[in-house]
Amino acid sequence: MATKVTPISGFQEWLPADRIAELVVLDTIREVFELHGFASINTRAMETVERLAGQGEDADKEIYGVRRLAAGPDDAGDTSMGLHFDLTVPFARYVLENSGKLTFPFRRYQIQPAWRGERPQRGRYREFIQADVDIIDVGSLPDHYEAELLLVVADVFSRLPIGEYHIHVNDRKICEGFYRGLGIEDVTGTLRIVDKLDKIGADGVRKLLLEAGCTEEQAKQCLALAEIRSNDTGFVDQVRALGVEHEMLDEGLAKLAGIIEVANEHAPGVAVADLRIARGLDYYTGTVYETMLVRDPGYGSICSGGRYDALASDGKRTFPGVGISIGVSRLLGKLITEEGLTASRETPVTVLVAVNDEDSRRDSMRVATALRARGIPTLVAPKAAKFGKQIQFADRRGIPFVWFTGADGDQVKDIRSGDQQPADAASWQPPADDLRPSLVLPETP
Structure with missing residues (x-):
């Protein structure tokens, strides 16, 4: 009912x-x-x-x-x-x-x-x-x-x-x-x-x-x-x-x-x-x-x-x-x-780690663990969908970076500018302003 x-x-x-x-x-x-x-x-x-x-x-x-709802007359x-x-x-x-x-x-x-x-x-x-x-x-x-x-x-x-x-x-x-x-x-x-x-x-x-x-x-x-x-x-x-x-x-x-x-x-x-x-x-x-x-x-x-x-x-x-x-x-x-x-985004997440396929999800989880260990809020993509859909997942939530794993090395993409660079999970750091969400004022006409 x-x-x-x-x-x-x-x-x-x-x-x-x-x-x-x-x-x-x-x-x-x-x-x-x-x-x-x-x-x-x-x-x-x-x-x-x-x-x-x-x-x-x-x-x-x-x-x-x-x-208390169950209180008696003597309570x-x-x-x-x-x-x-x-x-x-x-x-x-x-x-x-x-x-x-x-x-x-x-x-x-x-x-x-x-x-x-x-x-x-x-x-x-x-x-x-x-x-x-x-x-x-x-x-x-x-x-x-x-x-x-x-x-x-x-x-x-x-x-x-x-x-x-x-x-x-x-x-x-x-x-x-x-x-x-x-x-x-x-x-x-x-x-x-x-x-x-x-x-x-x-x-x-x-x-x-x-x-x-x-x-x-x-x-x-x-x-x-x-x-x-x-x-x-x-x-x-x-x-x-x-x-x-x-x-x-x-x-x-x-x-x-x-x-x-x-x-x-x-x-x-x-x-x-x-x-x-x-x-x-x-x-x-x-x-x-x-x-x-x-x-x-x-x-x-x-x-x-x-x-x-x-x-x-x-x-x-x-x-x-x-x-x-x-x-x-x-x-x-x-x-x-x-x-x-x-706020600048609806989640505290700074990085979405993409998943190439479900067999490689553990690789993505290792990257996420390394980033979190250095204080970077990170989420692993929920599905091994096409990369375009995974980027769209991040964009809808305001997540600024998407991380891609690969046999030839990892890369991180700033989905706002489109810039994509090689990255190492042990040392990569986002810009300070992107590490945490910030307050956003409405645009004035």
Whole structure:
């Protein structure tokens, strides 16, 4: 009996060439993270719901609960587990469990799937890959790490064909200090409302602020702060011009100015001080980041994060940290699905070894073994068909070279140019650019 296949929205499943493109991106991210001194960890997919919940206004709504289908009425333990919706919360738990075995400051990177129970839509998925870097310490964390993480992301994106982008940076202490200077007591609630500015506009935010108890003047000032944006330290004078004073505001302005100065020295044109950025999760306490593609800012942030001072604590010690997360699936949804980025071939194979006839297949296998031993991805032709068909087999898959064995010596053919040369499996090497698939941008008309 035939079974109808029903697609499930909110999941990415790539065809082979696109999957290779995804792997090239992931390998690039991993390479850069390691170049900057981050060590890899892996955490479990599930956490307790108690730990996952309470990290933001909507965090509990996004949690996928996990329960065995065969669980009985007395088996309540399973219902208290949920799939993690980001990698920061499980990382904080990991640090607490392993603090006696870790060397601080601990620099970690983590590339894993996460799951969110939100409505799938453009750029948003039920299951998605994140690539995180965090630096965490015991007791206190120097501010210079907050600028360093921005530069790590800039290094990653400089190696990928993502186009022009900006990392928008703010410090929650600016907002909190400003609100307190205005006499607003519900700082967290005000942050959450202002964070909706891009979604509901200034009039919508103003209305919500008034409903939350702000005066007309306070709402006006909150919106004025949120409109300040600068690619240099000029934002400091713009905030001062609003006439609000508070010690925490001074601290936040100094920190953000330092980050922008460092960014402009090492990655000019990348960072933007944007005082509307707040981030929805409650655990952020200082610097926050969101990254937008210049050509499509409405697509939303492809990389975000921030500083958290109290997410991890064992009651005696606090482990403050700062982290930033690249939304790999979100980024590739734009580059691959919408803009046609793909890989140069649909297989990692560099060389197809032709088979003259089935009696000589072992000769072809020996060549393949020799090439693989030197790190050259190699495939033996599945059939001893006519050479034209074997070349066609390679061409359809983007395999650049076909190897021919013969009593008078072997030859290798570049099927793109037609060039054919004598070759020895013990020494032949393809051009470096052909050894592995590469990313290919769609042709522009």
